[in-house]
Amino acid sequence: MLNDVKQEQFNLFDLTGYVNTARNQLAAETECIRVPATLALSIGTQSYPFSQITTTVSGVASILNVRIASLISGSAQSLLEQRPFEWFYSYYIASGAAGSNNYPVRWSQQGQGSLGTIFLNPTPVASQTVSFDAVGLPIGLALDTDPEAIPYPWTDAVPFYAAYLALMSARRIDEANLMFQQYSMFARRGRQESTGTVLPNNLPGTGGAGLASQKETLVGMPPQKQGR
Structure with a gap:
């Protein structure tokens, strides 16, 4: 992709950084790393950082x-x-209702990205555990033995984003834009190829994966074919 087999223009250290940046961007954009996660609650503590x-x-x-x-x-x-945090804040923080301790029944997220915080209401009255369906970010790869959390087929998109970053650093803008286009295509294909076509309110095989790749909300029933 870079036409630099002898590493005369791009060194291995920088390329490793580009690859890991690409992996993080891909994981964030596509939410392809879905993992079970847990949070240990503390009595009387309402908010918990990610x-x-x-x-x-x-x-x-x-x-x-x-x-x-x-x-x-x-x-x-x-x-x-x-609940949206604005709603949660209005009714369970600013109102003073957070002071009542009981078993949590609702939650909200404040902050975006990896620095987000989870708020619970009522404030925990016992040392329990919350289970999450969460989106993760991968560890940086340095060795061939490091585990890869990004599943196939999304891994096919990583080299193109890494090449985009490398070419941008070399001011090879046209080539970089081409690499980014290829990355975008493979990122979309990862969602299409990983999502079954049998989705709610979708007939089998009628484009469910395509809708999923566009993150479109499915509303109502699919149109009926004439003659039925």
Whole structure:
């Protein structure tokens, strides 16, 4: 891609950095690293930074965002209701309602990216655990033995983004733009190829993966064919 076999223009250290930046950007854009994660609650503590959320999945460095949360009680789990932070702040922080301790039933996220914070209400009254469906960011790769958390086929997109960064650093703008176009195509294809066509309100084989790649919300029933 770079036509620099002898590493005369790009050194290995910089290329490794470009690859790891590409992996992080891909993971954030596509949310392709979906992992189970947990958070240990402390009595009387309402907010928890993402850094306290842990996962045992190999190759995951940190949590980027949380999709679903549930409170673990023994062998059972109860789903926690998600609320926008503005709503949560108005009713459960500014109002003073956060002072009541009980078992949490709702949660909200403040902050974006890896520096986000989870807020719970009511404030935990016991040392329990919250289970998450979370999106992770990968560890940086340095050795061939380092685990790769990004699943195939998304890994096919990484070299193109890394090449884009390298070419931009060399001011080879036209070539860099071509690499970014290829990256975008492979990132979209990763979603299309990884998403089944059988989705809610979709007939089998009628473009479910395409809709998923565009992150379009499916509303209503699919149109019926004439004669039915």
